[in-house]
Amino acid sequence: MRMSPHPAPADVPAEATPERASRRALVTAAVGGAGAAAVLPAVAPDRAEAASYRPRRHRGTPLLGAADRHLVTRFSYGLTPGLTRAVRGAGGGRRWFERQLQAGQTDAATRALASWWPSLHYSPQKLWQRNIDEVEGGWEVMADYQRWLLLRRITTTRPVHELMTEFWMNHLNVPVHADAVFGYRFDYDRVVRARALGRFSELLKAAITHPAMGMYLSNAVSTKHHPNENLGRELLELHTVGRGNHYDEDDVKSSARILTGYRVDMWRTWEARYRPEDHWTGPVKVMGFEHRNADPDGRRVAEAYLDYLAHHPRTAQRIARKLAVKFVRDDPPQALVDTLARTYLRHDTAIVPVLRALVASRAFKASAGDKVRDPVEDLVATYRALGVRVTRPTRPVENPAAVAILWQSDSIGAVPHDWPRPDGAPIDNDSWSSPARLLASMDVHFTMSGRWWPNKGIAYREPVDWLPAPAVRFDVLVDHLCQQLLGRRSTSALLKACCQAARVGPATRIDREHGVVKWEFPRVLSTILDSPAHLTR
Template sequence: MKLLPPEQRLLAARFSYGLTPALAKQVRRAGGARSWFDRQLATPVGDPAADECAGWWPHLSWDPVKLWRDSSSHEFANDYQRYTLARRVRADRQVREVMTEFWEQLLNVPTVGGESAYVHRRDYGETLRSLAFSSFGEILRAAVLHPAMLVFLDNARSTARQPNENLGRELLELHTVGLGAYTEAEVKDSARILTGWAVDTIEGNSKPSWSASYRTDYHATGAVSVLGFTHPNRSADGRAMTELYLAHLARHPLTARRLARRLAVKFVRDDPSEALVARLAQVYLEHDTAIVPVLQALVDSAEFLGSAGRKVRDPAEDLVATYRVTRARIARPTQQKSAANAMLYQSRQMGLMPLGWPRPDGAPITNDAWCNPARMLASYRIHHVVGGGHYPDVDVTYRRELAWLPPLPATFAQVVDHIAHQLLHRDASPALVRACCQVMSSTPDERVTRDHKLLRYGMPRVLLTVLDSPDHFLR
């Protein structure tokens, strides 16, 4: 198997959910990782292998009224999270899936915990996916005014007489300029600006339509001032003012720096240099909040090129990467134990279900949150059952043991190296060879043939050892 050069491996691995031989081939066919990255950024929305998954769970095609009448938030959340995991495993457009998750974490509307936001949650996710490579100005507007966000952060019930501050505050603290950049008076004005954006919910309504609307009778008029944005706010129709306000926040220098830092923390290292953050913020402002130029500047930076080994996969990323690199093929689920369903239970066991973080701030993206003994042990268990082809065992196809091997006979060290190429996309380190020798009571130069103990009972042990190595835990 032909390996990508280290700098190309870094880019493809950092912006995917697992560097498979098929993805490496895609990178080589594009002329290298940087060309592959640009093509991914320019790719139209369609991704048949991933889009097909939506039809696997009936709940996902229901409209909000039917969801509210015939389902529950728990049932929907389970199906949507399964769909999300399946997309990440199967997607051909890996960069778009990675960036969709980035936006869904920054602008978090959890699939669980919200009383009724779930009825609009799939549309919210698909909206962010469609805008993943647009501008932050567009993304922010679409997210903040989406009915899922309006319901989750209580703007749906915010009125002129009783403005609810939740969305107005989180818009400043989490979505744009950051904590400490604003006053309490500005939070109140932020909330007043957003009054009027409503959703027909269960508040005093036994048969809600769940439709979004703008209600002039809910809008609080009167002059407002937030972080340099001022407006007389005389009209009962505050929609145009809201558009100006969100555009102002998206283009604010503090938003530029905060978004630049978050991108650098997610894709470079937990402690990016101030020089890198400043450069990315400058590109962001120079390109009127467009995201593609910022991502291109990030991957072209010396700091990114030197960041190998700096980022740890969170548990959900580890789960998806394990399915991808072992090339376990999941199919349409036919029962509760099917692999596409069981993946969700596995992610729960590992400590992080996709889009399940209950607070508005989204799941942590720094290494320290996911580097602890409990997480490691949970990952080891999943590596064992998936890597060994033990569980799930319904509607899934695992690779046959012979498929992992080089042409035989070969030395044990050559076998380990061949497996490392496929699972880690790198040569086996001396430490990894020693570890595999230890679990098999073998020596590096031991001759492996078709009647070797590796094929009789040992292949799951070696696969598990490779998956448990530090290189698999790193993005």
């Protein structure tokens, strides 16, 4: 790790003077309590030491109250000063949330991104031809799609809609690198995105019959002579009622037969259309759903079947529990799940009333800090917190930062919609809480705080730009940085960790010529970003 070229100031705390504090020790100090015990044994400071790290307050712009901060943090990709102003301008967190739920809004902040990668808008036929001509591989198109998603999440002004689009694409997972789906995967995003705050019944019909889903789970090649059971099985097991809920192999076979006819001319024209001559006809029965299924055009029976599954009480329970795990905590109270399921059914599978009931619940209000950010959420929140701006490529895919952002996400442990199995990526804390993931996140926080990588095609704030005044006490500076990066005040633990990182005392006067600004600022910023306040949502 890079060492500072200047000696330690005289007012460095005693425990930091012998040598630079390790990143591990800094995280321990920043975490405190039970979190610290998971890293190193906690050592209780004496009263004099505790008093020396009493935070000072910077009088910045007004912050959100705890309840509003919790709501906005849980339903966004990271609180920023700009988002704080938007929430306050809306009249508080609940009013902001209601505006976010309104249909028909445009996301002006992300509109320009659509032109950054023109290949995303090409037809499946053109993408395939470019692939076989070795002009642009399908995997390259999908990597650009993932970068587009990351930049959308960094810049969006409609985070609730963006989060729900992500949630449903994970629930109805079509991996971006699944065989052959690159021609239709961006359109699949469009279809899910348009219905992310609508009715699940309509979303389910559109997603299950989409060519991308059909190719991924083999329904695109399923015929009446050789029905493929992949999609029919996963539809029951993962997308709706859930595994083990009173269906058997005969139900799975009928499920597959109902879905025959939705074909894609794979490896040739890539045309997607419904072919009545490929639809299996005859009586079908899946749990409580029965149909004569006599018409070669089976689209009506498929829609009726999907509508039945969407309205099934077990589907309501499954969707309700998954929303509660994502937005409340890993072990949501059954009473909350029951309330959300009833709301879902009472409103004809509409999602917005369920989200309203969720945020109004006691369980949600009591769950602040209970959800760990997954690697993608961490990276996006870090870009947002640092206020960096990725510049538009002069030519497609020639912005080094736009390329690097996907590598960064992969280095932490996950990239958007790359989970290879149909069950979608985990949304629980344990899956994303390993020591290896924490160290990888710390590395990204540090390299970005130092403006070292990515360092082209991106605009960072200079260290002097973070100073709230020409000269300021270090403890006041830390409070200002906490407000900017976390949307909250500093704590004794964070102040102590920052003092150790910068090798200064709380009362040290900092100006643009001070060594903290010249050499140590990346360590101060990354210490705050390594804290639980940033790593949780």
